[in-house]
Amino acid sequence: MILFIAILIGICFGIFTGLVPGVHINLVAVGLLSVSGFLMTYFDPVVLVVFIIAMSVTHTFLDALPAIFLGAPDADQVLNVLPGHRLLLQGQGYEAVKLTVVGSFLCILVTVVSIPVLIPISIGIYSLVNPVMGWILLFVSVFMILQERGIERRIWALAIYLIAGILGVITFTMPGLKHSLVALLSGLFGISTLIVSLYDNVNVPKQEVTEKIVLSRKELAKIIFVGTIAGGITGLFPGIGAAQAGIMGGQLVGKIKDYSYLVLNGGINTVNFMFSIVTLYSLEKARNGAVLVIMEIMDTISYYQLWLFLFVAVLVSGICVFLTLYIARWFSHLINYVNYKILCFSIIVFVSGFVFVLSGWKGFLIMTVSTALGILPPYVNVRRNHCMGCLLLPVTLFFLV
Amino acid sequence: MREKLLYKLALICVVVGIVGLLFLSSKVETDKIDISRITLADVENDVKIEGRAAAVRNYAGVSMIDVVQEEKIKVVMFVDNVTLPEGAFIEVYGKVEEYKGKPEIIADVIKVKR
Numbered sequence: 001m002i003l004f005i006a007i008l009i010g011i012c013f014g015i016f017t018g019l020v021p022g023v024h025i026n027l028v029a030v031g032l033l034s035v036s037g038f039l040m041t042y043f044d045p046v047v048l049v050v051f052i053i054a055m056s057v058t059h060t061f062l063d064a065l066p067a068i069f070l071g072a073p074d075a076d077q078v079l080n081v082l083p084g085h086r087l088l089l090q091g092q093g094y095e096a097v098k099l100t101v102v103g104s105f106l107c108i109l110v111t112v113v114s115i116p117v118l119i120p121i122s123i124g125i126y127s128l129v130n131p132v133m134g135w136i137l138l139f140v141s142v143f144m145i146l147q148e149r150g151i152e153r154r155i156w157a158l159a160i161y162l163i164a165g166i167l168g169v170i171t172f173t174m175p176g177l178k179h180s181l182v183a184l185l186s187g188l189f190g191i192s193t194l195i196v197s198l199y200d201n202v203n204v205p206k207q208e209v210t211e212k213i214v215l216s217r218k219e220l221a222k223i224i225f226v227g228t229i230a231g232g233i234t235g236l237f238p239g240i241g242a243a244q245a246g247i248m249g250g251q252l253v254g255k256i257k258d259y260s261y262l263v264l265n266g267g268i269n270t271v272n273f274m275f276s277i278v279t280l281y282s283l284e285k286a287r288n289g290a291v292l293v294i295m296e297i298m299d300t301i302s303y304y305q306l307w308l309f310l311f312v313a314v315l316v317s318g319i320c321v322f323l324t325l326y327i328a329r330w331f332s333h334l335i336n337y338v339n340y341k342i343l344c345f346s347i348i349v350f351v352s353g354f355v356f357v358l359s360g361w362k363g364f365l366i367m368t369v370s371t372a373l374g375i376l377p378p379y380v381n382v383r384r385n386h387c388m389g390c391l392l393l394p395v396t397l398f399f400l401v
Numbered sequence: 402m403r404e405k406l407l408y409k410l411a412l413i414c415v416v417v418g419i420v421g422l423l424f425l426s427s428k429v430e431t432d433k434i435d436i437s438r439i440t441l442a443d444v445e446n447d448v449k450i451e452g453r454a455a456a457v458r459n460y461a462g463v464s465m466i467d468v469v470q471e472e473k474i475k476v477v478m479f480v481d482n483v484t485l486p487e488g489a490f491i492e493v494y495g496k497v498e499e500y501k502g503k504p505e506i507i508a509d510v511i512k513v514k515r
Contacts, residue, residue: 003426040494040510102407109414211404298447308425315418321411325404 002043003050007312010051011319014058019327021066021190021347025052025059029293036297045297046305053277053309054316056290057108060270061320062327064100064262069093069331070194070347083258091205093335097328099215099259100266101321106224107231107267108317111274112310118232118275119282126236126283133237134399140240141392148382156380163373164188164386165393171366172394181289183355183363184370188387190351191367192374194344204340207332215259227264231271235279235287238395245272246385274313281306433492436474439504443497448506450474451492451514454485466511468493475505483511490514 017025029052032039036048068084087096111118129136145157171180215223230245246265276287277294281301286292294301301309356364370390377384433449452468464483466476468491476493485491495508 003422037510041512045494098404098407105407105411105414109410214403300447304425308422311418311421311425314414315422318411318414318418321407321414 002047003312006043006047006051007054007316010054011058011316011323013051014055014316015062015323015327017055018059018062019065021070021186021194021351025056025290028055029290033293033296040297046308048297049294049301049305049309050312052290052294053312056273057270057313057316058320058323060273061101061104061317061324063269064097064266065324065328065331068096068100069335070197070344083261086258087262088204088207091208092210093204093207094209094325094328094332095211096262097331098325099262100269101324102215102220103223103227103263103266103268104270105317105321106220107227107271108274108313110224110228111231111271111278112314114228115278115306115310118278122232122236122275122278122282126279126285129236134396137237137240137392137396137399140237141389141396144383144386153380153382156377157382157386160373160377160380160382160386161389161393164370164389167366167370167373168390168394169397171390174362174366177359177362177366179358179363180366183359183366184390186351186355187367187370187372188374188390189384191348191371193384194348195371195375196378198341198344204335206336209329209332215263219260220263223260223264224267227267228271230264231268232275234268234272235275238285238287240392270317274310277306277309277313436468436470437472439474439497439506441499441502441504443504444499446497447495448497449492449494450506451490454489454491457483457485459483466491466493466508468506475500475503476508476511477505478508478511485511485513 013028014025017028032048032052036045039048064084068088084093084096084100087093141161145154145161148154148157168184171177171184174180177183234240234245245268246261273288273290276291279285279287280291280295281303284295284300286295298305352364352367355367359366370387374384374387377386433451436450436452439448439450450468450470452470452474455467455469455473458465459482462479462481464478464480466478466483466485467473468476476495477498478495490513492512492514493506493508494510494512495506497504498507499505
């Protein structure tokens with residue numbers, strides 16, 4: 001019974017972190033870690049981990065909503081903003097969310113079913129690539145930059161990647177700065193996107209709740225397969241997030257429509273988290289903040305515990321299908337009546353205040369600088385995901401230097 | 402994918418998830434083990450033990466407790482002061498470490514059972 005209560009509370013926290021731009025699951029997970037000693041006098045560590053998994057899976061479903069309806073993504077949803085926003089401006093915001101839900105949900109099912117195969121594969125691949133991890137991360141960075149067309153755009157992409165990387169190194173080594181990642185990512189991907197939206201004079205048309213978009217089964221199967229593989233890669237390589245995997249996945253499936261792209265990125269985002277649990281079990285490595293906290297609480301997980309966590313993910317993903325689409329309908333209705341500019345401005349104020357309370361003036365300064373950098377990509381016509389250099393460059397340097 | 406089909410699949414997942422959880426939930430709690438079964442082969446493993454707190458010694462930044470069943474094991478907790486009732490029956494959750502060729506437990510959590 002206590003497990004179901006933990007799942008319910010985890011879902012509630014996941015709704016909060018998923019819907020509020022700038023609030024990440026890592027923040028709640030770290031908060032939980034700080035009181036875990038006290039909580040473990042009442043609950044088994046497994047209960048705390050179940051809470052984190054329920055929250056994280058819920059977050060990966062719901063973070064599509066602010067990305068599509070408000071144009072305010074977290075780092076994992078960067079690639080969904082443009083296609084999602086395009087559909088929003090055609091009155092199909094609900095359909096856009098539904099596509100990410102389809103991707104997340106089906107990719108979770110494929111991942112869980114493939115676990116017996118994925119475990120030995122992940123161990124095999126990891127032992128092969130671990131000695132050259134730094135070079136692979138460098139290759140991914142170069143690959144992302146070369147995806148830009150034309151020499152001028154590539155130079156801009158390189159400059160943004162390097163500046164973000166230097167900013168990342170400064171942020172992570174700054175003494176006395178708490179929750180540095182929240183400040184950094186809120187600026188790079190959250191507030192900067194909202195500021196651009198404010199100046200773009202976006203007029204959101206009346207939203208329809210329809211079933212207009214239908215993908216063929218063949219295309220859906222191809223995208224789910226690629227999404228699972230690309231999401232799995234993010235679980236193996238540190239520093240590579242859903243955005244980088246999305247670009248690589250996009251290359252694997254070739255030219256695809258906005259619809260398919262949303263399914264792909266929804267899937268990668270969720271598989272990214274699922275696979276990091278498998279990586280924790282098979283390699284005893286943490287690939288994201290929430291799993292790092294799980295590792296701190298439990299050190300290692302047994303085979304039974306792994307399956308328990310996967311069943312938690314399956315249960316929560318089933319619930320999240322209903323939950324996300326219900327909230328998306330509500331958003332579609334509400335956005336017709338809300339002043340979009342006031343809404344964006346309110347979120348900017350909220351996130352800025354949140355960062356200031358959490359990280360103090362140093363965090364606020366980091367957020368201001370990273371916001372300025374995050375505004376740059378759309379103005380020089382390059383992808384915003386180059387800002388992920390803030391994580392990729394420090395991790396690459398860690399392996400190479 | 403039609404929304405009805407999506408909802409049907411989601412409902413199936415909810416049911417499968419609940420059944421899986423009910424089946425596995427009894428198997429996953431960290432098992433309590435006898436002190437006599439803890440050896441150096443368990444070093445770095447998480448364990449849960451129960452026993453009487455025979456002696457509590459507090460030093461600066463660290464407390465040591467002898468936990469007794471039929472055999473005895475030393476439990477170390479990195480806190481300033483542990484106060485336990487005389488002969489309290491306690492549950493300890495922590496990691497096995499080696500000290501001077503013997504296993505001891507670095508405690509994360511100590512619960513007083515009675």
